[in-house]
Amino acid sequence: MKTVLNRSTKTDTGFLVAKNVLKLSIAGFFIGGFHAQDAWVGLILMLYLAYSLVRKFKNKAEDRYVYLTGSILGGFLGVCCEAWGIYYGHWEYHDLEGRTFPYWLPFAWALAFTFVYQLEKDLFASLGMERTRDKVIRTLMVALIFPTYGEIITIQMGVWTYAWPYQFFGVPLLAIFLLVVFHTGVNYLMVQICRHMGWRNEVFFPA
Template identity: 35%
Template sequence: MKKILLEGTLKLVIGGIIIGVLHKYDSLLAVLLFLKIIHSIYKAKKNNTYSIIFIIGMIFTGLIGLLTEYIGTEYGHWQYHEVNTQLPNWLFFAWVGAFVLMYGIEAKINLNYPNLTNKNKQLLVLFMAFFFPSLGEMIAINLGTWTYYWPYQILNLPLLAFFGLTVIHYLIHATLTLMSKKLNITDIVFNPMLLESIKIKQTTR
């Protein structure tokens, strides 16, 4: 499991650096992130970890992210730099990218460690909701992408942002889990009812 988490962390660090370095090239960064998301969808479909909940989760996360960002910037809690609009064009895709990254990590863990208890799964989800979004923001912030105006900061990320990011991503996960179970939709992350059959299909490719 450590290897999977470390690989995910490396991907996140690279993504944070790319956003930090290219944030001034608003449209270019938006296109690059969009292409990366398309590639991730293709990989998920090829590896048979694709489901409609995966797509819903991407759109839902992106929209929740944009709403949060609009409220935060509108009321002066943070501000993006070197853009001509209130919110940069790449922002929706960055939120979607965060969802895709954590989905991929959890999917790998579920496939490789199918006997995890529900308690350990919930602790894993909570850890990822806390660690990955916050680390990504720290990297991008310190490369000049935006500034928070809240007090009590660690590496320019306020404690309130740590809490807010954790709650948002954890609740998104909980909502998608509930939705997939209510609608009886099998998903490798949110409702892995047919996990063994998915693993069998993958080994026969």
């Protein structure tokens, strides 16, 4: 019986990972394919984010305030990081007709939070994780693998390039490290916010 349950858990987790890889691939190819029309890409990402938030609040999901707060926090901090990197020439976006900052960036960072958060939440449930140490390790793995994969797609499609050396399919090792720091840092801030507000949540503030 235990073996059957373990196989079922592995199957569910494998399907979950594959589904999210597919979602990330679609998003990456969409941004990559239409990055020269960045205003339209920004509009579509904004509408999708709004749709996701409206659905959360309409259904009165328990994590709706976590979802909204994390989206705003991720979008704001992401824009700050982008402004720093672009200003100092650490990376450069292409095909923007003289501009340096794509319109879609704030919404992409906000959606990056929702993607990572939902994936972590689903993985914790699928694997039955309860120990904090296991959750932290899984969170670090998600922050390491998925954002890097998304960047590889868009970089290979000519959306932007990094100036840093030691690159892996266009993504520098330093950038991979900073992506992990960013996403885990946002998670840490969300932990503090959820504790302060009393928002019980499987990822940031479990009961």
